[in-house]
Amino acid sequence: MSGSVNAELLVLRRRAATWILLGIWTFLGVFFAYILPYALNPEDALGLEEFLPESLAGTLIAGFPFFGGVFAFMLGVFALGSEYDRDTLKTLLVQGPGRTTVFAAKLVALALVLIAFVLTVFVGGAIASVVIAQIEDAPIVWPSAWLLVRALSAAWLILAAWAALGVLLGVLTRGTSLAIGLGILYALVIEGLLSAFAESISLLEPLTQVFLRANGYSIATALGAPAASIESSGPGSYGGPFVDSIQALAVLVVFMLGFAALAAFALRRRDVA
Amino acid sequence: MTAPTSAPEDDLVISTERLTKRYGETIVAVDALALRVRRGEVYGFLGPNGAGKTTTLRMLVGLVQPTAGHATVLGAPPGAPAGLARIGALIEGPAFYPYLSGRDNLRVLARHAGVAETRIPGVLGQVGLSARAGDRTATYSMGMKQRLGVAAALLKDPELLILDEPTNGLDPAGMAEMREFIRSLADGGRTVLLSSHLMGEIEQVADRVGVIRDGSLVAEGTVAQLRGRPGLRVRAEPRAEAARLIGELPGVESVTGDDGLLEVVVDTAQAAAINRMLVQAGVAVSAIYPHTASLEDVFLELTTADGGPRS
Numbered sequence: 001m002s003g004s005v006n007a008e009l010l011v012l013r014r015r016a017a018t019w020i021l022l023g024i025w026t027f028l029g030v031f032f033a034y035i036l037p038y039a040l041n042p043e044d045a046l047g048l049e050e051f052l053p054e055s056l057a058g059t060l061i062a063g064f065p066f067f068g069g070v071f072a073f074m075l076g077v078f079a080l081g082s083e084y085d086r087d088t089l090k091t092l093l094v095q096g097p098g099r100t101t102v103f104a105a106k107l108v109a110l111a112l113v114l115i116a117f118v119l120t121v122f123v124g125g126a127i128a129s130v131v132i133a134q135i136e137d138a139p140i141v142w143p144s145a146w147l148l149v150r151a152l153s154a155a156w157l158i159l160a161a162w163a164a165l166g167v168l169l170g171v172l173t174r175g176t177s178l179a180i181g182l183g184i185l186y187a188l189v190i191e192g193l194l195s196a197f198a199e200s201i202s203l204l205e206p207l208t209q210v211f212l213r214a215n216g217y218s219i220a221t222a223l224g225a226p227a228a229s230i231e232s233s234g235p236g237s238y239g240g241p242f243v244d245s246i247q248a249l250a251v252l253v254v255f256m257l258g259f260a261a262l263a264a265f266a267l268r269r270r271d272v273a
Numbered sequence: 274m275t276a277p278t279s280a281p282e283d284d285l286v287i288s289t290e291r292l293t294k295r296y297g298e299t300i301v302a303v304d305a306l307a308l309r310v311r312r313g314e315v316y317g318f319l320g321p322n323g324a325g326k327t328t329t330l331r332m333l334v335g336l337v338q339p340t341a342g343h344a345t346v347l348g349a350p351p352g353a354p355a356g357l358a359r360i361g362a363l364i365e366g367p368a369f370y371p372y373l374s375g376r377d378n379l380r381v382l383a384r385h386a387g388v389a390e391t392r393i394p395g396v397l398g399q400v401g402l403s404a405r406a407g408d409r410t411a412t413y414s415m416g417m418k419q420r421l422g423v424a425a426a427l428l429k430d431p432e433l434l435i436l437d438e439p440t441n442g443l444d445p446a447g448m449a450e451m452r453e454f455i456r457s458l459a460d461g462g463r464t465v466l467l468s469s470h471l472m473g474e475i476e477q478v479a480d481r482v483g484v485i486r487d488g489s490l491v492a493e494g495t496v497a498q499l500r501g502r503p504g505l506r507v508r509a510e511p512r513a514e515a516a517r518l519i520g521e522l523p524g525v526e527s528v529t530g531d532d533g534l535l536e537v538v539v540d541t542a543q544a545a546a547i548n549r550m551l552v553q554a555g556v557a558v559s560a561i562y563p564h565t566a567s568l569e570d571v572f573l574e575l576t577t578a579d580g581g582p583r584s
Contacts (some may be wrong), residue, residue: 007384096357
């Protein structure tokens with residue numbers, strides 16, 4: 001298994017898409033959390049304290065449930081879907097480690113890469129917050145280590161749930177194009193529109209509460225993300241209701257494991273033709 | 274026309290029983306196939322496009338599940354890690370990560386297979402790719418990818434090689450080199466299952482040949498067995514008289530006409546005697562020469578005729 005994980009890490013490390021997604025996500029994550037709102041007008045928007053190091057966890061994690069999720073989703077699609085596109089899955093499977101081992105190795109490698117996706121944004125955010133603090137001549141006070149650990153873990157879990165959805169759709173559609181199309185459809189149309197309508201149609205509310213978006217944002221708010229910024233974050237906006245953070249954690253874990261299990265089942269059962 | 278297929282079970286590297294693959298209700302890709310590949314031989318798996326060769330090979334390595342029947346490969350069910358660890362396979366063209374070099378592609382496969390990466394330079398050298406091993410495979414020609422595919426198949430130093438059209442994309446020199454290479458692998462004790470639709474390729478390297486048509490094995494045997502007994506071709510006038518006279522000779526099994534030529538199934542050593550007899554009888558003989566059906570003749574006959582299995 002460790003050999004297969006090393007193999008998959010080599011594949012992910014050398015794939016341009018991994019670095020492109022990481023670069024764009026890091027830039028956008030920091031840009032939309034710090035640079036743009038601060039440049040527009042910090043005083044009228046969220047208040048200066050949101051841009052200072054002490055609010056690092058809450059300010060950054062607000063970008064994970066939607067924007068970060070989309071990047072993780074694409075990474076998940078590429079991890080499995082491109083193996084079908086390029087027909088490399090057959091090349092891997094005839095090597096002999098077994099389908100479950102190959103799949104598990106891909107998931108582990110993906111999970112490790114997602115750690116980088118979390119850390120780079122937090123490092124970028126930390127740098128931006130320090131720069132803003134120096135510009136504003138504000139004190140540099142960091143959040144507690146415990147809050148940071150919880151924020152980093154939650155951020156990873158949110159990305160992992162989205163990546164698992166990408167893996168599932170990559171396997172089910174045996175490719176990348178349709179999987180990405182379906183993912184965007186799900187994220188923007190199904191989750192986005194239904195969540196928006198749920199504000200006026202109460203029947204939809206229980207449904208939206210099991211969405212990745214609702215649960216991701218619920219964890220984010222529990223870690224200090226300002227609800228006002230979530231409500232006004234464009235296509236990824238969410239106006240609530242927010243669920244209990246434990247429930248949100250459980251839902252995301254169930255989604256992550258469920259998507260992965262379904263993908264593993266499909267990969268094991270179906271022909272590679 | 275075919276050789277007996279019975280062999281001691283221990284001697285069989287691949288054995289299938291009524292192996293069948295259907296897609297939906299109407300498409301039968303492989304139909305109750307019984308395949309026996311013996312240890313140490315090069316088994317040529319011949320068939321026209323769409324005959325079921327690749328589907329069969331995919332079933333043998335576990336990529337495709339059979340609808341019915343079963344197969345044993347190196348004593349294990351197809352796709353079992355224990356079996357795959359001893360099999361090198363190149364199925365339906367090589368597929369590699371285009372952004373990785375040839376060497377790194379092999380590194381990925383070696384790690385998955387649990388094979389020491391120290392084998393990589395050796396297999397790259399075997400297929401003549403050492404000089405380009407550091408280049409991205411996106412820059413490789415089809416022939417180079419094919420070579421890399423064979424290198425990948427050799428990584429595990431396998432007992433059994435399953436090669437699907439390995440000379441696709443190679444130039445004539447490369448094809449000849451690959452044939453020689455495959456033959457050398459078998460001479461080194463490996464078993465090779467070689468799928469192809471190229472008669473010359475199979476004829477030159479295979480110890481035994483199986484011909485598949487519409488998913489079924491329609492003939493199996495050595496190349497010599499499939500080509501049948503040699504005979505004579507006679508061009509003589511009047512043709513009917515020549516045919517009658519030859520047919521009356523002892524030892525002549527059959528005389529048939531084809532494009533002005535008489536096909537005579539007889540010991541070719543009798544050519545001179547037949548010639549003398551015909552001339553003495555006043556028949557004008559313009560040509561008489563030994564002839565053996567080519568594998569291509571046999572293949573075309575087997576794969577285009579409506580006849581049943583030749584076994």
